[in-house]
Amino acid sequence: MNTPHHVIIAGAGPVGLLLACELALAKCSVLILEKSDDPHSLLKQLPFGIRGLNAPSIEALHRRGLLEEMEVPKRLQNPFTGTRTKQAGHFAGIQFEHDNIDTSGWPQGLPYSLLSEMAELEQVLTRRALSLGVEIRRGAGITDVAQDADGVSVTASMAGQQRTARAAWLVGCDGARSVVRKQGGFEFAGTEPEFTGYSAKVDLVDAELLARGRVVTERGMYFQSQPGYLNLQDFDGGAFHQTGEPVTRDHLQAVLRRISGVNVAIGALHVATTWTDRARQATSYRNGRILLAGDAAHIHAPLGGQGLNLGIGDAMNLGWKLAATIHNEAPDGLLDSYQAERHPVGVRVLDWSRAQVAVMRPTPEGRALNAIFRDLINTRHGATYFACRVWGLI
Numbered sequence: 001m002n003t004p005h006h007v008i009i010a011g012a013g014p015v016g017l018l019l020a021c022e023l024a025l026a027k028c029s030v031l032i033l034e035k036s037d038d039p040h041s042l043l044k045q046l047p048f049g050i051r052g053l054n055a056p057s058i059e060a061l062h063r064r065g066l067l068e069e070m071e072v073p074k075r076l077q078n079p080f081t082g083t084r085t086k087q088a089g090h091f092a093g094i095q096f097e098h099d100n101i102d103t104s105g106w107p108q109g110l111p112y113s114l115l116s117e118m119a120e121l122e123q124v125l126t127r128r129a130l131s132l133g134v135e136i137r138r139g140a141g142i143t144d145v146a147q148d149a150d151g152v153s154v155t156a157s158m159a160g161q162q163r164t165a166r167a168a169w170l171v172g173c174d175g176a177r178s179v180v181r182k183q184g185g186f187e188f189a190g191t192e193p194e195f196t197g198y199s200a201k202v203d204l205v206d207a208e209l210l211a212r213g214r215v216v217t218e219r220g221m222y223f224q225s226q227p228g229y230l231n232l233q234d235f236d237g238g239a240f241h242q243t244g245e246p247v248t249r250d251h252l253q254a255v256l257r258r259i260s261g262v263n264v265a266i267g268a269l270h271v272a273t274t275w276t277d278r279a280r281q282a283t284s285y286r287n288g289r290i291l292l293a294g295d296a297a298h299i300h301a302p303l304g305g306q307g308l309n310l311g312i313g314d315a316m317n318l319g320w321k322l323a324a325t326i327h328n329e330a331p332d333g334l335l336d337s338y339q340a341e342r343h344p345v346g347v348r349v350l351d352w353s354r355a356q357v358a359v360m361r362p363t364p365e366g367r368a369l370n371a372i373f374r375d376l377i378n379t380r381h382g383a384t385y386f387a388c389r390v391w392g393l394i
């Protein structure tokens with residue numbers, strides 16, 4: 001599997017695909033190795049696959065003519081171009097409302113936030129990447145990486161066989177459990193989880209017993225985004241997620257009852273996944289010829305939807321700099337400015353996520369903080385500040 005590519009990208013998630021497009025646009029040859037055989041997953045489709053795009057991501061996708069290829073954001077309610085909903089977003093489950101946000105003085109034109117679908121975003125990016133000549137090999141899970149002065153050798157397991165590919169550069173966009181990060185000698189520093197989060201599709205017997213909207217309780221939070229689509233946060237120290245055990249109907253029902261304090265019954269469980277608020281970030285985004293971007297470089301709770309936006313920013317920042325380095329057109333230090341510029345943005349997002357966890361903690365201190373944040377978010381200045389942060393405007 002020897003390849004003449006400039007760059008191997010690990011992972012055909014949204015960040016790996018966008019980075020591949022950026023590199024290919026700048027005339028670099030790119031090979032993506034993707035572990036999964038099949039890009040389709042129920043968890044990438046609405047409503048689980050819903051992903052909020054912030055202002056910088058919207059602008060980046062628009063600049064490349066990709067936003068216009070996406071149908072889901074046009075279909076879903078958009079507060080600034082379509083039907084207005086009262087709720088604009090949330091911090092720690094506390095809603096802020098459009099009517100409270102002062103948008104005077106904000107740049108006009110593109111929307112500040114849009115709802116997208118992970119499945120569609122990946123489809124649009126895959127189509128673009130292929131049209132630009134990117135090679136995507138599916139069913140190729142990277143198991144080992146080794147670099148020397150001239151390039152990087154990547155070993156992947158394909159159809160039960162170990163194959164090796166080589167390129168001048170490797171970028172790990174292989175998600176939260178990145179093999180590239182682990183094999184590439186990166187330090188991943190941060191904080192341990194306080195809760196297990198659940199996303200599940202169920203048949204609820206007494207759905208009307210549950211309150212509407214995001215409900216923060218003395219045990220955690222629950223949210224029914226659509227009938228039968230549940231999001232839960234159980235402050236168990238992340239214990240259940242760490243067991244790796246599958247979510248059963250009985251387990252989910254017990255968690256839902258404990259969090260909601262309501263004797264609601266789950267008739268059937270169709271699909272479920274767990275996640276945590278573990279917040280970690282690579283201390284360096286570059287080790288020689290190996291770089292990291294997206295969830296491979298930083299993980300945190302998906303509260304308030306920031307991870308994809310952070311990864312899109314990484315890809316847009318890294319793409320042209322790596323391309324200029326490959327074509328010997330980069331001034332000294334250009335590639336290292338990727339780390340210098342993007343690492344602090346990651347720090348800020350991880351802290352935003354940690355702050356939400358503190359405000360949701362089912363302790364007397366957490367409840368006291370929650371009451372104060374609720375008051376602040378209900379003011380015009382408060383709602384405007386939280387909207388600016390969530391939508392990436394400050």
Ligand SMILES: Cc1cc2nc3c(=O)[nH]c(=O)nc-3n(C[C@H](O)[C@H](O)[C@H](O)COP(=O)(O)OP(=O)(O)OC[C@H]3O[C@@H](n4cnc5c(N)ncnc54)[C@H](O)[C@@H]3O)c2cc1C
Binds near residue numbers: 053
């Ligand atoms: C419930 C939930 C809601 C969210 N909501 C939002 C939101 O509203 N807004 C937002 O900005 N973010 C949100 N996020 C976060 C967002 O989904 C992630 O940050 C984003 O998907 C990261 O993209 P990525 O390409 O870096 O990683 P991933 O999407 O994880 O893609 C990584 C790819 O690498 C592949 N891979 C893994 N290991 C290997 C290997 N060894 N070899 C080769 N390939 C490999 C995987 O199969 C996968 O295709 C949410 C996350 C969750 C869980």
